[in-house]
Each structure stands twice: as C-alpha cells, then as structure tokens.
Amino acid sequence: MASNINTIYNIQGAKAALQEEQKWADDDKEYLHSVIKMPSGWENTYTLMHHANPASWRLVKQKKEDDEAEEAEEVIFTLQGVVDGKNLPPILEDPKVPRNKAHFLQQSITLSGLKTTTFEETLTALQEMYTVISRQFPEGRLLPWQPGPTVLGEGGSITLSNRYFTKRSEGQQMQSTPFSTNIDPKKILTRMLTSSLIHTEENEVQYFMRQADLARNFKYSTGNPQNFRIGDIVEVQFSLVVYHMRTEHYILKPMLYSIALLEGKFGNELAKQQLSTTPLAAPTRTLKRKIGYMVTEDENRMRQGEDRPQQKKNKSSVDGDMVSFESTSNGVAKMSLD
Structure with missing residues (x-):
C-alpha cells in the first residue's frame, strides 16, 4: 500500500512546502525539535508534575523562585507535518465496543515529516525526553516510546491522540461538556455517556483552517474534522502525558489538543490520483423497472x-x-x- 501511494503522491513538492512551513517559527510557541538545543538543558526548563484531574503526570514549565503562588503551566508543543494516517470524527456508526471498554475510544492523527531535518529532530528529542522521564518511575515500568512507520515518503512518524471519555473516578472535580455536532452528529457518543464516563474539556480536540496572503499574514477559522485528508500539511498542538496503566506499567502519550490545516493541495492531488487509478467496476446485468403516471x-x-x-x-x-x-x-x- 505504501509503495503504491508513494508512486502517486507528490513527495518532493510536499516536502518543499513542509520545509517552508518549518522556517516560520512563532516565538509564542514551543517546538519540540528545539528542546535538545536548549543551552541550559530542557530539564532546567520543564519538569514532570503529578496532576490529579485526570490522574496523570504532565510536563510543566519550571516555576521561578518568586512565582510560588502562580499556577503551574502545562507545556504545549507545536509540530508541523504531513497527515500519514488518521482516525478522526465525525462518528457516524456505532463503534460496537463493550461498555466497559468505551473509555478507550479515541480520535487520532499520525504525522510524517518526509525525512525533513526539523521533523527528524523532533523524533530524536522525543526519544531523549522519554529517557529522562523514565527515570521518574521504577526502572522498566515506563513502556518504551519509538517513532512509528510511515505510509508517505521515508523517515519516522508520530501518532497523537485524545480519548473521547474520561473515567469519572479519574476526573472527580471535572465538569462534563456536551459533544459538538461536528464530532457526534448522530448522538452516538452522547448515548454512551454513563454515570462512570464523562466528556470534558480535556477530551476535546479543536480543529482550524488557515488562510494566508502572499505576505504570509495568517488568519484562522474554526474547522471541521472531516475536512482533513491523507497528504495534507497540518500543524498540531499537543502535550506529553504519562498515564498509569491497570498493570504495573506506565505509558507516555502525546496528547492531541488541536489540528490546523495549513495546505490541502497535496492531499487533494493525492485523492485525484487515487481516483484516476481506481479500476472501473464491471458492468452489471440490466434491471427492469416500471415507473410512470x-x-x-x-x-x-x-x-x-x-x-x-x-x-x-x-x-x-x-x-x-x-x-x-x-x-x-x-x-x-x-x-x-x-
């Protein structure tokens, strides 16, 4: 499948466009690839802190000595990449999962970097951060994190996800919020809410569309999750969260919070190419039908x-x-x- 898509996807064009996006760094955003280049070391800038609601460990910014009263701020990273795979809403069919497994349902997106330097440095930074974070837990208890395979181009990939539900026992002080119609138009997820499951702001992923003029003045508008396609260039915002599993192990998870569509041209081209290479269906037998007045x-x-x-x-x-x-x-x- 990968080789077939790679023969029709404009890898070089998408790679050049992605590299151009990676040049425009925003001073207000945290980029994971720059973590390993911090002069004082990222360990002196970020710290892992236990969070009660929901129960987890979060990477937060180190407080200054005179900011003891200030609330800790979670680190939100920004990453540009190409959509290599996705499992995004809207939910149009019953997922048919047991009620006791419903909290595992999630929306996710997999990004590849087409072997761009910035993206590969991001994957390296994640592996190094995993090594340091693993020291906060008993040896061998934090499950290994490795980049995933890619469908488009070469290099590694990263999958970011967010669950639709939180266990009430893990978010006792959190308020339940309704699902938006873009996510749950048929109320399938809404009907799955129980006394033990809630949908909170923590479970929400925001979607955006970006418009830009020739001077690269950007304007963002609210998007729809069904607008995203394989091959699109996007920007995601996420955090690094550690959860305690039901076993004695822990897992490091890139938690997805937003996706913004930067460039849909390459995804559109891929869809057209796939359509043109799809063989026509064999002719079917004639059907008789009487209609009229x-x-x-x-x-x-x-x-x-x-x-x-x-x-x-x-x-x-x-x-x-x-x-x-x-x-x-x-x-x-x-x-x-x-």
Missing part, C-alpha cells in the same frame, strides 16, 4: 399519431394507460406503454 387515451393517440374513434367504456374501466420506462444499466431509459 396514468395518461388519458387522447394523449396516447397524440403520442402515437393515431386518430382512433372513441370507444365506449364500462364504468369500471380506467380512462387511461400507464406510461412506463425500462431502465437499463447503461443509464438509458426505454419508454413503453402498458
């Missing part, structure tokens, strides 16, 4: 060019005939009179 005999004679004398009819007879059409598989309708 009752028409009068005078109209029938006019259609047939006849001048038949009117015949006397019984009261029980119908003053008209049925015009019907026989539909064929090639889309041509043959008209007949019954």
Whole structure:
C-alpha cells in the first residue's frame, strides 16, 4: 500500500512546502525539535508534575523562585507535518465496543515529516525526553516510546491522540461538556455517556483552517474534522502525558489538543490520483423497472399519431394507460406503454 501511494503522491513538492512551513517559527510557541538545543538543558526548563484531574503526570514549565503562588503551566508543543494516517470524527456508526471498554475510544492523527531535518529532530528529542522521564518511575515500568512507520515518503512518524471519555473516578472535580455536532452528529457518543464516563474539556480536540496572503499574514477559522485528508500539511498542538496503566506499567502519550490545516493541495492531488487509478467496476446485468403516471387515451393517440374513434367504456374501466420506462444499466431509459 505504501509503495503504491508513494508512486502517486507528490513527495518532493510536499516536502518543499513542509520545509517552508518549518522556517516560520512563532516565538509564542514551543517546538519540540528545539528542546535538545536548549543551552541550559530542557530539564532546567520543564519538569514532570503529578496532576490529579485526570490522574496523570504532565510536563510543566519550571516555576521561578518568586512565582510560588502562580499556577503551574502545562507545556504545549507545536509540530508541523504531513497527515500519514488518521482516525478522526465525525462518528457516524456505532463503534460496537463493550461498555466497559468505551473509555478507550479515541480520535487520532499520525504525522510524517518526509525525512525533513526539523521533523527528524523532533523524533530524536522525543526519544531523549522519554529517557529522562523514565527515570521518574521504577526502572522498566515506563513502556518504551519509538517513532512509528510511515505510509508517505521515508523517515519516522508520530501518532497523537485524545480519548473521547474520561473515567469519572479519574476526573472527580471535572465538569462534563456536551459533544459538538461536528464530532457526534448522530448522538452516538452522547448515548454512551454513563454515570462512570464523562466528556470534558480535556477530551476535546479543536480543529482550524488557515488562510494566508502572499505576505504570509495568517488568519484562522474554526474547522471541521472531516475536512482533513491523507497528504495534507497540518500543524498540531499537543502535550506529553504519562498515564498509569491497570498493570504495573506506565505509558507516555502525546496528547492531541488541536489540528490546523495549513495546505490541502497535496492531499487533494493525492485523492485525484487515487481516483484516476481506481479500476472501473464491471458492468452489471440490466434491471427492469416500471415507473410512470396514468395518461388519458387522447394523449396516447397524440403520442402515437393515431386518430382512433372513441370507444365506449364500462364504468369500471380506467380512462387511461400507464406510461412506463425500462431502465437499463447503461443509464438509458426505454419508454413503453402498458
């Protein structure tokens, strides 16, 4: 599958566009690839802190000595990449999972970097951060984190996700919020809410669309999750969270909070190429179908060019005939009179 997509996806064009996006760093954003380049070391800038609601460990910014009263701020990282895979809403079909497994349902997106330097440095930074974070737990208890495989191009990938539900026991002080219609238009997830499951702000992923002029002045608008396609260039915001599993192990998870569509051209081109290479379906047998309306005999004679004398009819007879059409598989309708 990967090799087939790679033959029709514009890898070089998308890579050049992605590299251009990576040049425009925002001073207000945290970029994971720059972590390993911090002069004083990222350990002196960030710290891992236990968070009660929901129960987890979060990477937060180190407080200054005179900021003891200030609330800790979670570190939100920004990353640009190409959509390599996705499992995004809207939810249109019942996922058919046991009620006791419903809290595992999640939306996710997998990004690849087409072997760009910035993206590969991000993956390296994540591995180094994992090594340091693992020291906060008993040896061997934090499950290993490794980059994933890619479908588009070469290099590694990263999957970011967020669950639709939080266990009430893990978020006792959190408020439940309704699902948006973009996420749950058929109320499937809403009906899955129980006394033990809630949907909170922590579970929400925001979607955006970016518009830019020639001077790269950007404007963002609210997007729809169904707008995203494989091959699109996007920007995601996420945090690094550690959860305690039901076993004795822990897991490091890139927690997804937002996705912004930066460039949809390459995703559109890929979709067109896939459509053009899809073989046509074999012709099917002709289906007969009678449709039409009752028409009068005078109209029938006019259609047939006849001048038949009117015949006397019984009261029980119908003053008209049925015009019907026989539909064929090639889309041509043959008209007949019954």
